[in-house]
Amino acid sequence: MEAVFSDFGEYAKAFGLTCGLFLVAGLGSLVWGTFLAALRVGPVAVMRKASAAYVGVFRNTPLLVVFIFVAVALPKIGYSFTFIENVDVGGHHVSGYFFRACVALTLYTSAFVCEAVRSGINAVPLGQAEAARSIGLTFTQTMQEVVLPQAVRAVVPPLTSVLVALLKNTSVAAAFGIAEATAQMKSMNNDHADQRIQIFLLFAVGYIVLVEVLTFSSYALERRWRVA
Amino acid sequence: MTAAGSSASGTGTEVIVALESVDKWFGDLHVLRGIDLSVRRGEVVVVIGPSGSGKSTLCRTINRLETIDRGSIVLEGQPLPQEGKALARLRADVGMVFQSFNLFAHKTVLENVTLGPIKVRGTSRVEAEERARALLERVGVAEQAQKYPAQLSGGQQQRVAIARALAMDPALMLFDEPTSALDPEMIKEVLDVMVDLARGGMTMVVVTHEMGFARTAADRVIFMADGAIVEEGSPDEFFSNPRSERAQDFLSKVLSH
Ligand SMILES: Nc1ncnc2c1ncn2[C@@H]1O[C@H](COP(=O)(O)OP(=O)(O)OP(=O)(O)O)[C@@H](O)[C@H]1O
Ligand SMILES: [Mg+2]
Numbered sequence: 365m366e367a368v369f370s371d372f373g374e375y376a377k378a379f380g381l382t383c384g385l386f387l388v389a390g391l392g393s394l395v396w397g398t399f400l401a402a403l404r405v406g407p408v409a410v411m412r413k414a415s416a417a418y419v420g421v422f423r424n425t426p427l428l429v430v431f432i433f434v435a436v437a438l439p440k441i442g443y444s445f446t447f448i449e450n451v452d453v454g455g456h457h458v459s460g461y462f463f464r465a466c467v468a469l470t471l472y473t474s475a476f477v478c479e480a481v482r483s484g485i486n487a488v489p490l491g492q493a494e495a496a497r498s499i500g501l502t503f504t505q506t507m508q509e510v511v512l513p514q515a516v517r518a519v520v521p522p523l524t525s526v527l528v529a530l531l532k533n534t535s536v537a538a539a540f541g542i543a544e545a546t547a548q549m550k551s552m553n554n555d556h557a558d559q560r561i562q563i564f565l566l567f568a569v570g571y572i573v574l575v576e577v578l579t580f581s582s583y584a585l586e587r588r589w590r591v592a
Numbered sequence: 593m594t595a596a597g598s599s600a601s602g603t604g605t606e607v608i609v610a611l612e613s614v615d616k617w618f619g620d621l622h623v624l625r626g627i628d629l630s631v632r633r634g635e636v637v638v639v640i641g642p643s644g645s646g647k648s649t650l651c652r653t654i655n656r657l658e659t660i661d662r663g664s665i666v667l668e669g670q671p672l673p674q675e676g677k678a679l680a681r682l683r684a685d686v687g688m689v690f691q692s693f694n695l696f697a698h699k700t701v702l703e704n705v706t707l708g709p710i711k712v713r714g715t716s717r718v719e720a721e722e723r724a725r726a727l728l729e730r731v732g733v734a735e736q737a738q739k740y741p742a743q744l745s746g747g748q749q750q751r752v753a754i755a756r757a758l759a760m761d762p763a764l765m766l767f768d769e770p771t772s773a774l775d776p777e778m779i780k781e782v783l784d785v786m787v788d789l790a791r792g793g794m795t796m797v798v799v800t801h802e803m804g805f806a807r808t809a810a811d812r813v814i815f816m817a818d819g820a821i822v823e824e825g826s827p828d829e830f831f832s833n834p835r836s837e838r839a840q841d842f843l844s845k846v847l848s849h
Contacts, residue, residue: 407675494657495694495753499708499760500684502677509707513698 371552378548379570384462385534385544386574389469390527396470397477402507404482415478422475427468427536434468435461435540465537469530476526484519485511517589524582528575545570603811604633607666608764608795609654614663616649623649624660625820631764636796638806638827641816642842647799650816651768654797655686668763684712687757687765691772693749695741695756701728702737705756712760720759727755731785747778751785758789765789767798803846807831815839 403415422430488511496506538547549567553560607630616624623646631637639647652658653665656672656679665672667686673679696704705724709715715723728734731751733744741749750770757765767786771779783805790796790809800806806813806827813830815823817838823830831847834840 489694491690491692491694492696495688495690495696495756497680498655498657498683498686498688499756500680500682500712501708502680505711509711510696510698 374548374552375566375570378543378545379574381462381542381544382531382534382546382570383574385465385469385537385542386527386531388466389473389534390530392466392470393473393477393526393530394523397474398481398512400474400478401481401485404478405485407503419475419478422472423479425472427472427533428539430472431465431468431536431540434471435464438464461537461541465534465540465542469533469537473526473530473533476529477523480522480526481515481519483522484515484517487518488514517586520582520586520589524579527578531574531578532571603635606633607631608633608635608668609797610666611654612664612666614653614660614665616653616658616660616662623819624653625818627663627821629814629821631795631797633763633795634793635811636790636794636798636809637812637814638810639797639799639814639816640801640803640806640842641822645816646819647816648768651688651766651797651799654764654766655683655688657688680712684708684760685763687760687762689750689753689757689765689767689770691769693741693746693753693773695749695753697741700738700740701733701744701752704741704752705759708756708760724755724759727758728752730758731755732781745778746774747781750774750778750782754782754785754789764795764797767796767800769799769801771800771802801846803831815842817842 400415400418403411404419406412492510492514493506496510497503501509534544535546537544538550543551545567549563552563556563610630611627614624614627615622627650629637629650639650641647649658653660654667656665667682670682673682695701696707699707702721702724705727706715706717706720709720709723710717725734725737728737731754733748733751733755736744736748736752741752744752754770770786771782774782779802783802786796786798786805787809798805798810810827812824813827814821815830815834815836815838823834823836823839830839831843834843
């Protein structure tokens with residue numbers, strides 16, 4: 365126990381990094397996944413197929429393999445994202461490791477976001493899109509103005525599951541040189557072998573708190589939109 | 593009633609929409625068979641026929657909610673574009689009223705009516721709202737402007753849907769059984785609005801089972817069966833003296849009660 369409390373700064377910093385991975389990859393996946401879902405239901409057959417293929421590939425590939433691809437294979441062929449090396453964001457040093465981890469998490473999670481959003485779009489009655497098209501809205505406007513705002517309500521519950529999974533999946537970054545929570549737990553465990561259980565529990569509590577915050581926000585959103 | 597229907601403003605000579613030898617299949621089902629139809633400015637065409645005869649499909653091909661497999665559709669002198677912005681622009685000139693209203697569920701009545709003008713025509717919000725209120729007044733639902741569609745009766749929703757279509761200043765309005773989902777006491781309020789539109793010179797294609805509407809407002813009645821136009825004529829001719837056996841049979845069923 366003292367191991368963590370004496371090093372509370374390290375504990376907090378590690379979870380800060382976890383949150384950083386979650387926020388950047390979460391935002392990235394939401395944007396990219398929603399875009400893919402729009403392609404998936406769009407009027408262009410090639411794009412529909414491309415998006416379906418993307419989802420098929422990334423949903424069926426273990427996250428670890430995606431990580432290895434982005435963090436190990438891509439730099440070998442020249443994509444190391446070094447332009448992001450040594451950038452400071454609000455006093456925090458952003459490394460190429462961090463960026464690559466976010467890319468891997470985003471590529472992977474957006475496939476699940478795409479499926480969740482697509483199910484939400486399918487929950488909106490077809491007549492809504494037909495009415496939108498018949499007053500002359502383009503496909504993009506139909507999506508923005510009519511379909512997505514209604515899909516959002518149906519999408520919150522499945523999207524919450526996807527984001528909870530993402531939060532926990534940030535731990536895979538531990539194996540790729542990021543001192544996020546799971547990596548920090550390992551290192552503390554090594555330094556204080558006699559306190560393993562306590563350390564483990566404290567880190568578990570950290571994750572549980574984060575997941576609870578996420579689920580609570582999702583319930584709040586659901587309640588608010590149910591009234592509207 | 594005299595021979596040629598009764599739209600007060602009369603019918604012009606300019607062709608608004610022309611379908612030529614249109615064929616369409618749903619898989620093996622031949623839903624539209626060699627449809628030839630042209631509608632002139634100010635004309636009110638009522639389409640009737642048994643269930644499954646292709647009336648809705650015909651209506652939906654005119655603004656390309658359904659594609660066609662053969663033939664051509666020319667709207668205000670232009671062939672219907674395949675997809676994209678050009679198609680959207682053309683659709684803006686064709687109002688469509690659906691059986692199930694399809695009002696935007698997450699928008700207020702006022703927002704439903706202003707969305708098209710603001711997003712498609714680039715009208716300012718102030719101007720669009722002013723116009724929308726006038727249209728809502730015209731269809732008799734002005735007091736409901738701030739409500740959501742779910743808070744309105746079916747008849748009110750359908751009248752809002754008509755106002756939404758009118759807000760685009762369409763050259764042509766399509767109605768696909770606009771009163772079929774309504775309780776009997778609400779049918780009249782919607783038909784009244786439609787008769788009013790017809791009198792005002794709006795070009796309309798109306799799929800309906802309301803024979804009373806056809807008699808009062810139609811310039812021409814088209815009878816469809818099995819995907820083809822079997823017979824057409826003025827309402828008077830058609831109702832008092834149907835030529836084809838299919839039409840006689842159909843009319844004896846719908847007019848007997
Ligand atoms: N999207 C579709 N896919 C396959 N078949 C369809 C589709 N839409 C309609 N059909 C079929 O095409 C035929 C014509 O349908 P349509 O809706 O045009 O008929 P309708 O004359 O409007 O009938 P109703 O009076 O019942 O509305 C029907 O047999 C119908 O089952
Ligand atoms: Mg129909």
